[in-house]
Amino acid sequence: MLAIKPYLRALTINPTREIDFDAYPFSIPAVRELEQIAFHPDVTFLVGENGAGKSTLLEAMAIAWGFNAEGGNQNNGFSTVNAHSDLHTYLRTVKSYKRPKAGYFLRAESFFNVATNIEKLDAAPGLGNLIGPSYGDRLLHQQSHGEAFLALLQNKFKADGFYMLDEPEAALSPNRQLAALAMIHRLVQRNCQFVIATHSPILLAYPRARIYLLSNSGLTETCYEDTEQYTTTRDFLNNPAGGMARLFAEQ
Template sequence: MLAAKPYLRSLQFNPEKTIDFDTYPFSIPAVRELEQIDFHADVTFLVGENGAGKSTLLEAIAVAWGFNAEGGNQNNAFSTANAHSDLHSYLRTVKSYRRPKTGYFLRAESFFNVATSIAELDAIPGAGPKIGPSYGDKALHEQSHGESFLALLQNKFRPDGIYMLDEPEAALSPNRQLAALTIIHRLVQRQCQFIIATHSPILLAYPDAKIYVLDHTGLTETHYKDTEHYAVTRDFLNNPEGILRHLFAEENEDD
């Protein structure tokens, strides 16, 4: 029998759709050159420079799955701005024979909006069970950004789930990124699948993960130690003084 994971096995462009590759977001090289993405059963990373299309692609994957474009689980339907692309409508997904029991799309940039939506719904008299307590004992808006992220991971992420995270390290210290890795690993062992867009060399170190680099040539699978994130971090930590001297010398030359 086929394994239940990966819940999301692969995606590609729908061949029945006509696409204008001169228009955004199809003009982004990583999108334009997209043929097929095969997802790891446990963890798949999307990495690349700012503007490479990581968040755009992850958002499209999440919406194609059924998540709200601004984040949350499949019950969240709020919208503060209609700014997401229609890339999702051009994608064809290949899914497992078995659906996950739960899931969540975390967008670092709009998680505040998710927390606000939850607080507003909980404030409506007679609206039903409160949502906030499912995120922990303390209201999300009463916590720091990093604390609320960890509260989400610890309280809302359950076994048998699919989780899509857009730059979760944005609010997490290095120690809390390590804590997040521990939570991710625990959930992977309990039949969860993760798809993560990140800049973090700490998160990228997750063992045996599949890593896709998005750049001007398109989308390419690579290994952890071949990523720019690993190389730049390693070189800087091995010789911070030399790197800074070089950078500042270049700045003086430009002046």
């Protein structure tokens, strides 16, 4: 039986486009050094410090795939603010012969806007089936941020899907991150592929995932135990008092 994943096999820079490496977003080292990314059939992570370009790259990938810059599925066409870069116009997506049956781009910072747009559309008369109930039996704005994220995973993410998540841990407690991992694994087993930008050492622990580190040195593949998310968390939890003493001594 032929494998149907990954839906997104690789990402490359269009060699015919002229690039100004001094201008944003190519002024970001990891974007400037980008030539090609190969994606894992199951889960690929993007990690790095704040400002390293994770969200910029994931956003551009999502737009190049056909998602709305602020998130949602490919039917979402609203715009709260036009703040995304033009990086997507420089990207070429290498896709599988098999197209996913579902998809979603989750942005933690703009998920509130997605929920607001859903309620606005559902309030308009004569536009067909309501959208809100497809996210569960409670309106997204009637739930906490974390509850709404999990409702999204439980109700909107379907088999044979391609999903991009930008810092999904932002609203999730450690226990809820573990619950999210279990949901992601079930979906992977149902022919889903994920690309996730994250700071979470819990999410990064997903087995056999491919991890790309974005840094001032560019973009490189790394392993879980070598990520700052893992080493910093491990060292702190092994000796919280010592970690605090060193931290406060530096003030």
